[in-house]
Amino acid sequence: MGIRRWACVAFGIAIAASIVSGCGGSDDKKSASGLEKTELKVGTLPIVDDSPFFLALKNGYFKAEGLKVTPTTLANGEEGITRLQSGGIDLAWSSYPNAIMAVDSGKVQLRIVVDGYTATKHLFSVLALPKSKIKKPADLVNKKVSVNGLKGLGPLLLSSALKTAGVDPKSVKMVAVPFPQMPAQLQAGAIDAAWITEPFVTQASQRLGATEIIDTATGPADGLPIAGFVSTAAGAKKYPKTFAAFQRAMAKAQALAANRSQVEQILPTYIKTITPQVASTITIGTFPTSLNKARLQRVPDLMQEFGLISNHLDMQTMLVPQS
The missing domain is CATH 3.40.190.10 (Periplasmic binding protein-like II)
Incomplete structure (x- = not known):
């Protein structure tokens, strides 16, 4: 009887050790990724500007960085900033003037994670x-x-x-x-x-x-930066490695979008009003692959000239460093 009882106890210990070992492996795997979080909710708009994001989804660039990214369609850029503040999303597509005006108002501190789109002639x-x-x-x-x-x-x-x-x-x-x-x-x-x-x-x-x-x-x-993905300052501080992974995935997608045919193919998949024929004829801007302070500084300087903001803004304070 004692032997049987000892066998049961030993079996229970072995099972417990197995469970602990299994859990430990999962934690190690998560920490090995270096990401503070692996799931991101991203606010997007059904516009041409966002095509690299959907190329990144299609080609598994986020997944390759250990990220599970879920897009959420926004009504407009203002909604994106509102949902960032409430914590409903982690990143949002926003035109730079909207983001800069929000920062100038003093109501929110935003950071630019990815420079997404640049104007070109006839756009x-x-x-x-x-x-x-x-x-x-x-x-x-x-x-x-x-x-x-x-x-x-x-x-x-x-x-x-x-x-x-x-x-x-x-x-x-x-x-x-x-x-x-x-x-x-x-x-x-x-x-x-x-x-x-x-x-x-x-x-x-x-x-x-x-x-x-x-x-x-x-x-x-001419060549003015138009929009990009932004986060709250608190989010950028809390998830630096996660956002760096997002940046790397987007840099690949932005580079891929330099091939016009890639953009033409992806547009009808998320913009239902665009047919392949329209996609082949529209004017498309350019997609930067890095954050450049001098280039982005043009936006608040032009905004101040026309009275859209009252204070000078140093864009360096809004940029999330790239890895």
């Missing part, structure tokens, strides 16, 4: 219909021009282009209209012209015969 255009009397920048005086928000990238690029063309930006009536609604409002006469981006530039040109009045990604805005 952000002011369009008017052929029957319109608007043929040149000066014709926009006292006219209604739609922008996707009364603060942010639209007013910044439009004001810069108008000033370069010798037109007082204050003489133009900017009205807020979501990008998808701009072609219809242009056709209905609710607006006189539209500051608009791809794929809507191509769609309005093909369907309505709309023509470009001003290319706003020129002059001071």
Whole structure:
């Protein structure tokens, strides 16, 4: 009886040791990855700018870095910043003007983790219909021009282009209209012209015969950084190795996106309004593979010039170091 009891005890010890050993192996594996967390919720927008992110998902770049990344579709960049503050997401796609204005307000501290998209010629255009009397920048005086928000990238690029063309930006009536609604409002006469981006530039040109009045990604805005993935300052401090892994995966995807055919193929998979035909004809910006302070500094400097922020911002304070 004693022998049987000893055997049972020994068996129980062996099982317990096995369980402990198994758990220890799991912990070792997790610590060996060096990541503070392996799951990230990322806010994205159904726009061309985000194509490298979806290429990274498709090609397993995040998985290769030990990350499980779940995209969450945002209504707009402002929602992304709000959800970052509440802790609903870890990273969010945001235009730089929106992120910079949020920081300038003093309500939130943000960090740029990935520089995502850079403007190129004819990417952000002011369009008017052929029957319109608007043929040149000066014709926009006292006219209604739609922008996707009364603060942010639209007013910044439009004001810069108008000033370069010798037109007082204050003489133009900017009205807020979501990008998808701009072609219809242009056709209905609710607006006189539209500051608009791809794929809507191509769609309005093909369907309505709309023509470009001003290319706003020129002059001071030529090659201007547009948007990227941002986090809260607290998140960047808490998860440096995790965000470094995200940066490495995105750098591969950004480099891959330099091949236009890769972008064309991925666009219809997450933007349902883009057909392969449209994807093959739209203007596409460029995708940086590194964070460059001098390049990014152009954004707050231009914003301060046009009164979108009141304080000088040193962009170095917003950058997450790259590994």
